[in-house]
Amino acid sequence: MVATEQGLQTLVHETGGWVASQLEACTRCGMCAEACHFYQATGNPEYAPVWKVEVLRRAYEQRFTPVGRFKSLIGLEKKITDQDLEHWSKLNYYACTVCNKCALVCPMGIDLGSLLHGVRAGLSAAGVVPDELMAAVNKQVEEGSPLGMTDEVWDSRLEWVADEWEEDIPRDVKGADTLVVFSSIEVMKFPTNIAAIAKILNAAGEKWTVSSKAREVVNFGFYEGSEEHTKLFLSRILEGARDLGVKRIVVTECGHAYDALRWHAANWLPEANDFEIIHITGVLGELVSSGRIQLKPGFFDDKGTLTFHDACKIQRKGGHIQEPRDILNILAPNAFKEMTPNREEAICCGGGGGVIAIKDADPIRYAAFELKIDQVNKVGAKTVTMTCSNCRLQFTNSVEHFGLDWKITSLVQMVADAMID
Amino acid sequence: MTWQSALEFARGPLFYGALLFFIAGMLYRLVTVVALGWSKDRVPDKGSKAGGVVRSFLKGILIWPFIPWVKNTFSRNPLIYIGGGLFHLGLFVTILLGTPHMLVWKSLLGFGWPTLPLPVVDWLAVGGIIGMLILLVHRRINPVLRLISGPAEYLAWLVVFVPMVTGYMMTHHLFFRYEVLYTFHMFSVDFLLIWIPLSRISHFMFYFFSRAIHGQQFGKRGVRV
Structure with missing residues (x-):
């Protein structure tokens, strides 16, 4: 009581x-x-x-x-x-x-x-708070990441990505313009996203860096709803950014992390306003429209029908609705088909808000995903792309659960693949 | 006591008392909510907050009541849109553009305005009453509404419904003598005025807050509402 x-x-x-x-x-x-x-x-x-x-x-x-x-x-x-x-x-x-x-x-x-x-x-x-969610929060408090991405793991994973895909990943570079903070979902489960983002930023000639202090963008305190934990995790990122003296912080393909950092951080931690905080989707939009990276038009047109899943925190709550469409209309002007409803009215993947971290929630999480299956099947898409790794986790997990033959990918991945070197 | 004297009480002292209670009650509600404090939003905008607010009100005033089918949830639950739309339209037209009501406003405010012909108001009032009935039936059959509805919700419905029906019956001299209906109409209106600040019928005042907040939230994120 x-x-x-x-x-x-x-x-x-x-x-x-x-x-x-x-x-x-x-x-x-x-x-x-x-x-x-x-x-x-x-x-x-x-x-x-x-x-x-x-x-x-x-x-x-x-x-x-x-x-x-x-x-x-x-x-x-x-x-x-x-x-x-x-x-x-x-x-x-x-x-x-x-x-x-x-x-x-x-x-x-x-x-x-x-x-x-x-x-x-x-x-x-x-x-x-459900035990599994709370365990993840506590893990993030203690180890710096809910997915067990300790300092050593982060170090070795990034080194491996840099080696494997032969992309330079600048670390702790003082005076860089842009700090990129990856999510542990990407580092641990979708490492190709790291390579893709590195490739894109290197090709654009961006002066960027990652930070060993600000290495985790995921914020399980925000899922939990605890102001104390949310602030703690946000302050780690802001401290890392301040130490390196960067101008802007780029949140990679993670939805709620963007919501927390872009739309809430400044109200708890005023120093957040010392930096421009932007989602990688916004960066892609900038780079493509300014011509800093060039894409092969129609690169994905011959690979079957393709659709785009709007992530709640990045599109509906983040405003990056048009950039993915502009890019997909270059990459696959014919193969790209919209689901209905879409854009700000899109149906959620069903795995966000920490739901996917809770085992007991699996039945309703899969039930919600069936709406998504309907939507995708209606446009007849075999490839679904998105800008949020949490959605992507829900998609890859559910595609396996339902035995679907879809290819799940991310926008950065597609852009990196279709870049003119 | 005759019907005549009851009516005089209901449209005289009781009406003014109820009106005062209504105004004071609503002010009290407004002040207590505002006094809870408003934290400043320090987050830099991506889009325009002001633009969002304007669009939010346009959507609330034009799209919801008049062309709800552009919303894709319309097809999932059309009854609530149709019932709610008919009711609000009938209500506002009757109390603002019906001649007898305009005359009440005129006596209170000191000025009047042109009104709509009786048959137009009459049909919209019928629409409003039908809307209310749809909303009641819907509240009884929809599982979500059954869950969230308690005595307060049904009482609020009744308190709004009685003035509408008695008003309509008065206009058409149905079933009862005119003074009887008029008396009932006035007592129910007085009760409604008192009940508004004590219930969710007061939502019309907070509507302006919530729609403005809605517009700000979506506008600042650069998302069209």
Whole structure:
């Protein structure tokens, strides 16, 4: 109960006017459910975004509004218990990727994604984060990475990538313009992404570096919803950047890391504004449109139909919607086909928000992916490309689970392959 | 007490009292929310926040009520769009552009405005009532709405529905004597005015917050809303 009280305190603390005014705007029309891939896939009404934030609303109403106080006094609204928080922990961490599609559907325009993040903050303070997710957070606190990418592993992996693909990966270069921070998903599971990004930046003549201090862009504290952990992981990156005196920080193909660093860091750590923070997709857009790298037009046109998966944190919440299209229209003007819905209204992969890290969430994660299977099959694509390694992990894992014959790749990979040397 | 004196009470002292309660209650709600504090957003913008806000309101005011089918979730749940759209349209047209209501505004504000012909208002009011019924049925059959609806939601529905129906019956002299209907209409309107600040019917005020926040959030990220 002490922990629950702490959780409620955090929920209440999260509830500035910004949150309160949005909670007050909700008419309980339930439309947000129709946007949620987990609700669509399972039909479980508890997965409606409005219900996932119910615990935040109750905490707010019972604490701040006369009606709420009156209602709980006469027993119309129940006090939030330990069991409630356990229950909402499952709803929020298992069945929500914080993809924010619900915000687009809400007729009142409520930014549900940030409210859902607020719920996580309360659940994390109450100590009801699922074990596997919490284990990953603790690993990142202790070892610097949730995927076991210790200093030595990082060192040897990067050395191996540099050797294997014969690409120069500048390390700890003081005075470089650009600091590139990879995600451990790329380092450990998609090393070709590292080689591809190195190839692209080297070809463009960019003065770039990686940092041994800022070596992990992934932020499991952000998944958890813990401000303390999120700040700790963000500050490691910012310290690395400051030590090397870079002008900008490039987040590689990782969605939530970009969300945390680009759209939240400065509100917790003002020094984040000393750097330009940009996603690699934005960099690709710049390099291609300015002609600093040249692409072979139609390079992927003869390799079967190809489609692009929009990542929630990079496209819908990050704004890099047009760049991938511009690039794909050069690389595969005929073979590239759009899924419906797409762009900011795209359906989420189902693995983000830490969901893929939780074993017990596998059944609903796969159920949500079936929506994606439908979408891809409708355009008849055999290759799916994307700009987020977490989506890519969900895709490669689910493609194996469902025995699909799709090729899953990334935009940087395609660009690197189709560059004119 | 005669119907006449009840009516005089309901459209006189009770109405003004309810109106005052409504205004004070809404102000209280507004002040308590605003006083919770607003942290400054120090994150540099990618797109235009102001542009996002403008688009957000245009979308909220033009697309949602009038052309909802451009949204792809429309096909998944058309009832809520149609019910909600009909209800709000009927409500706003009736209370702003119906002649009897305009005259109430005129007595309160000191000036009036042109109104729509009765048959137009009348049909839109019928649409509004049908919209309300659709919303009620939908609330009973949709699994998500059943989950999130408690006594407060149904009471709010009733509190809005009664003034609409009694108003319509009054206009057409249906079933009861005019003064009786008028009295019921006025009592229900008075109750509605009191109930708004105590319930979610107050959403129309916070609508302006949430849509502005929506526009800012998407606008600053350079995503069209």
